[in-house]
Amino acid sequence: MNIVYNAEVVSGRMAVSEGAPAAKLVRERAAAAVAYAVVALGFYLMSLFLPHFMSGVRIPGLPDPVARLDWLLWAFLFLLAFAFAATAVYDAMRAIDPLFALLSRRFGRAAGPGKRVARDLAYALLAALTAVALAPLTEPLGPAAPLARALLGVGALLVLILLLFDAAKTIYAYVREKVEETVSKLAR
Amino acid sequence: MDPTKYLLGYLLVVLLAVSEAFPMSLSAMVGAALLVAFGVSDGVLSFSEALSFIDLELLALLVGVMIVVEVVDRCGTFRYLALKVVRRVLKRPVLLLVVAGLMSALTSLLLSDEAALLLIVAILLSLGKAGALDPVPFAVSSAIMVNLGGTGTLVGSVPNMAIGIRAGFSFAEFASYLLPCEFALYGVTLALLYLYYRGKLQSSGGEAELEEIEVSRVDVAKGAFLLSLMLALLIAAGIADFPASAAALASAVVALALAGFDTLEVFQRLDWDTVFFTAAFTVIIGVLERVEALKGLALWLQGAAGGSLALASLLVLLVSGAASLLLPNLIVALSFIPVVETLPFADKRALWSALVLGANLGGVGLPVSSFVIVMTIGALRREGYEIDPWAVTRVGIPVTAAWLGFSAIYLLTRFGLL
Numbered sequence: 001m002n003i004v005y006n007a008e009v010v011s012g013r014m015a016v017s018e019g020a021p022a023a024k025l026v027r028e029r030a031a032a033a034v035a036y037a038v039v040a041l042g043f044y045l046m047s048l049f050l051p052h053f054m055s056g057v058r059i060p061g062l063p064d065p066v067a068r069l070d071w072l073l074w075a076f077l078f079l080l081a082f083a084f085a086a087t088a089v090y091d092a093m094r095a096i097d098p099l100f101a102l103l104s105r106r107f108g109r110a111a112g113p114g115k116r117v118a119r120d121l122a123y124a125l126l127a128a129l130t131a132v133a134l135a136p137l138t139e140p141l142g143p144a145a146p147l148a149r150a151l152l153g154v155g156a157l158l159v160l161i162l163l164l165f166d167a168a169k170t171i172y173a174y175v176r177e178k179v180e181e182t183v184s185k186l187a188r
Numbered sequence: 189m190d191p192t193k194y195l196l197g198y199l200l201v202v203l204l205a206v207s208e209a210f211p212m213s214l215s216a217m218v219g220a221a222l223l224v225a226f227g228v229s230d231g232v233l234s235f236s237e238a239l240s241f242i243d244l245e246l247l248a249l250l251v252g253v254m255i256v257v258e259v260v261d262r263c264g265t266f267r268y269l270a271l272k273v274v275r276r277v278l279k280r281p282v283l284l285l286v287v288a289g290l291m292s293a294l295t296s297l298l299l300s301d302e303a304a305l306l307l308i309v310a311i312l313l314s315l316g317k318a319g320a321l322d323p324v325p326f327a328v329s330s331a332i333m334v335n336l337g338g339t340g341t342l343v344g345s346v347p348n349m350a351i352g353i354r355a356g357f358s359f360a361e362f363a364s365y366l367l368p369c370e371f372a373l374y375g376v377t378l379a380l381l382y383l384y385y386r387g388k389l390q391s392s393g394g395e396a397e398l399e400e401i402e403v404s405r406v407d408v409a410k411g412a413f414l415l416s417l418m419l420a421l422l423i424a425a426g427i428a429d430f431p432a433s434a435a436a437l438a439s440a441v442v443a444l445a446l447a448g449f450d451t452l453e454v455f456q457r458l459d460w461d462t463v464f465f466t467a468a469f470t471v472i473i474g475v476l477e478r479v480e481a482l483k484g485l486a487l488w489l490q491g492a493a494g495g496s497l498a499l500a501s502l503l504v505l506l507v508s509g510a511a512s513l514l515l516p517n518l519i520v521a522l523s524f525i526p527v528v529e530t531l532p533f534a535d536k537r538a539l540w541s542a543l544v545l546g547a548n549l550g551g552v553g554l555p556v557s558s559f560v561i562v563m564t565i566g567a568l569r570r571e572g573y574e575i576d577p578w579a580v581t582r583v584g585i586p587v588t589a590a591w592l593g594f595s596a597i598y599l600l601t602r603f604g605l606l
Binding site for chain 2: 118119121123125129134
């Protein structure tokens, strides 16, 4: 049986119909996040190499660094990379709600705000400690070890940011709901 | 050695367990895997050493008792006796409160808290359906008494088994230190519950028809015999100086052979979550002991007690009692065992007893601290009864305070610490 996740209204590019199964939403949003992250990495790598081919070419009459064609190309590619990276993070964040619905179904009852925040903190701690535990396993990789450790660290950091974002969002929604309840009581 | 990451691993297990992100067993296994990985990479232990931290004697006792209790439960002994007793007192609500409470506590001496509660609450709810009584005060009282039950014997709860084995208490020794306190607490608790619920205890009783249960008297007798055999063997283990785990396993073998139930079905019904949690958590505590991560708590207790056994016992009681308000009892017990072991007192009977009381008695203060309270609220709501969790807290907090206060006086007098 598929559980149906009551999705927030999604507009624009990767719109997914409201009420779609949680597993489908997670798959689509996670896939979108990975795809945008790969595109962002591509543009970032291009921003490291392509501007060198333009070095020395200047646009007359403009001040530095705007006059340098290599800088302009770097800025253009970097902005594109940044935009795609931001989109990837946005999609990853939107995957969290249906992911929690799935996890709740897999491991037990649905969580209230308190438990959800505790779970966010637990998963964040798990991600950080797993990265610490796995770091020594990169030693046999020799020269590639620092890169592997960096990837491990960045991965853990991303998970950490996403989970802390979710915890903050849950606390905000809970407090806001309580404040609105109090205000409407006072207004009566 | 900086123990921070090890302590964070411990905190992770607590968070995973308390937030119910994973089942208890998986939470502890994740934590154990991380801590062992840290220990191996830091060169403080090997993998085989980590495996040796698993307390096999404790696991044997746990599984042995679980098998016997499962077989006895299948014989219908507990349900048969409970129905017999309830029928006799149905028309007298105060007596019903006392009897239901005592049955809950005594049943949970042997059954798991959840199983004991389901047994009693099922009977109370069927009485409620028949219009014989309002089951809310009786069910909440039973849940509180279930939490209390099982404090006084070595096999009454998993924390007791863990503490008793590490303390080296025999079954009889354990009971002689703690059973009088448990029985006295029954009186204290029932008096408090009566005072709180006296206006709400009503039972017509006359028209109620309890469902008949289909059990043969032979099976009921078989179950009673197997229980008696296990208790006799556990007592004999203390006298003849052989491990309680051997007595429990021997009883389990006899129970399986004699009862004639499908052995695999009995095995499937065991609480493997608790078994694997216990195994993994003993590894976690073993690693924490190796890196001296719990030393801080032990030193603090030692400093605060200032060489006084009485003060140290009271601190162990209160700190473990406060911790078990928020954490599962088994986590509290397993975490405090190494702390008590390192306290510099020659005779630690009072300290171990304080830990048993603290770990068992903190459970009803808050709805979140006791699964049986949550279960009771859920069962009552499913049947259409209105119940506010905080109303349960209003009973639970004074009851917990009374338990801990009475236990403090008991410890001081029982062990001559005054």
